Amino acid sequence: MVKKIISIMVALTMTLALAACGGKEQSATYVMESELDGIIMTDTMKLDAKGDLVQQMTETVELDMTGVDEATQSMLAEQYDMVVDAYNAVEGVECTSESAEGTYSITIVIDATGDAVSELAAQGLLQVEGNTDGISLEATGEALIEIGYTLQEAAE
16 A cells, blocks of 8 residues: 555656656757848747747848849839738737848847737748647658758757
């Protein structure tokens, strides 16, 4: 009887320890740089998670458009302004933009704990493989690396 109680207590302690480890806050930042037709893009994706479950995603896209003419810069800024509006129309998303001479940047902050991810996926604003009810930090990191991002920083 005593052995059984001790076994149950050990099992319960291990379960609580595993649950505590699963809830540790951590973050990872991935970066990808690319160039297309004179425009240099730097895309930075920061994932904040509790355990393996992503709580918030912050993406910053910086465009260096000094390699193209002003008309092209203006047209691209107008198109990206429409993208900002589309993101801001989704509850749980905050999107801002900043424009300066020859540069344009967008910062998108997504609350991954609500319906924002599924809504963005439905609108084609966020590519999601599988279920949108929970985003895995590990699987997302692997997918980002697979498409060309590099892990810049990981913190626990």
